[in-house]
Amino acid sequence: MGCDGGTIPKRDELVRVKQKPEQKDKDAEREFRWLHCALTQQRLQEPIAMCSMGRLYSKQSVIERLLEKEKMPETSAHVRSLKDIKTLQLTPNPAFTDEDKTEGLLDTRHAPYICKLIGLEMSGKFRFVALWTCGCVMSERALKQIKGSMASACPLCQMPYGVEDVIVLNGNDEDLELMKVKSEMREAKRKSAKKEKKNAKKTETCVKTETTDEIASTSNAIEKPTTSSSSTSNKLKMIANPKRLGAVNAMQDPELKRLKTDFSVAKDPKATDVYKSLFTSHKTDKEQERAHWITYNPFYN
Structure with missing residues (x-):
């Protein structure tokens, strides 16, 4: 086989091969998720918040979307109120400058925030976690290192937390499934605590009512003998008051009886x-x- 001019065709000219999908730049995608709001795709503005799935948001953007009652995107459909997000307590990176805000230069730029415990930059190269109870952010490596001695308290603010309160920021698919389970655990725990509080309040009200009834019955029982023995109480009052007792004795003196008009x-x-x-x-x-x-x-x- 030949073509005009005596040229020989190549294989890729004769056989059509299925083209491979365009490969995503993993570094660019990672940088975008850690520096941009998951709701508006704009650069993150403080205060920064997270949802139960570990995605990052500009809190002001979430508030505006909730006030306008606009439909949330599919990735943020679980955010229905401010209770579904948590404001993060971030540690600024002293090495972060205005030059690092420019696009590109991934190898030389610095992340805007770091881990306060061991100094790792929150750029996506290292796994970071946040606690739902207090919103403190730290690297997963630091949390694992101190978990033995402070397993139930935040190492930054000392607020107690549980296993279900540890949220992985910008996690993978496996982390997202785990975050869903933890979200359900927190909701069940919240409902249980609310129910216990309601029962405790109801029990306290019943105890107060019973105590009031007992006090009322006791006071009535005390008042009855007091009313029936008025003379005894009068005598006790006289004994307690010597001047009154002397006046009564003087009134009983036969000499004073003569002063009466009918004597x-x-x-x-x-x-x-x-x-x-x-x-x-x-x-x-x-x-x-x-x-x-x-x-x-x-x-x-």
């Missing part, structure tokens, strides 16, 4: 006739014909 010497059994004769109430004064020498009673009829 009559003529009716006093203890008085003698001589003593009674001094008063006008005596029969001798009533039967005499002249006036009394004290009262000068003229005996008017």
Whole structure:
């Protein structure tokens, strides 16, 4: 076989081979995910937040999308409110400058944030994790190194956390499946804690009601004997108050009884006739014909 001019065709000119898909630049893709918002594809702006799947967002962009009630993309469909995102506590990289913000130069540029514990840059070359309880960010290597001594407290802020609170940032497909399981665990734990709190509050209310009823019944039982034994209480009050007791004893003195308006010497059994004769109430004064020498009673009829 030949062509005009005596040329010989090559194999790729005669056989059509299926073209291979264009290979993605892994470094560029990694850089894009760690420096851009997963919602708007714009460069990340502080404050930076993460979702339960470990994707990074500019918090302001998420708030605007929720306020406008726009439909979320498929990768962020699980973000329905601010409760579904967590603000991150990041450590700035002192080596990061304005020159590092330019595109390209992947080998020489620095990441904007680092691990506060061991100084690794958060560029995607190393795996980073964040805690859902406090939002602190650190490298996975650092967390594994100190996990033996501080397994239940954040090494940066000392806030307690569980296994389900460790979120891998920008993880692979296996990490995403694990993050879904952890999200379900946190939701179940939250509902359980809410239910326990509600039951505890209900129990506390019942205990308070029973205590109030017991106090009321006890007070009623105390008031009844107090009412029935008023004389006893009065005596106790008199004993407690000596002045009051002396006044009562003085009122019972027979000499003071004579000061009463209805008291009559003529009716006093203890008085003698001589003593009674001094008063006008005596029969001798009533039967005499002249006036009394004290009262000068003229005996008017």
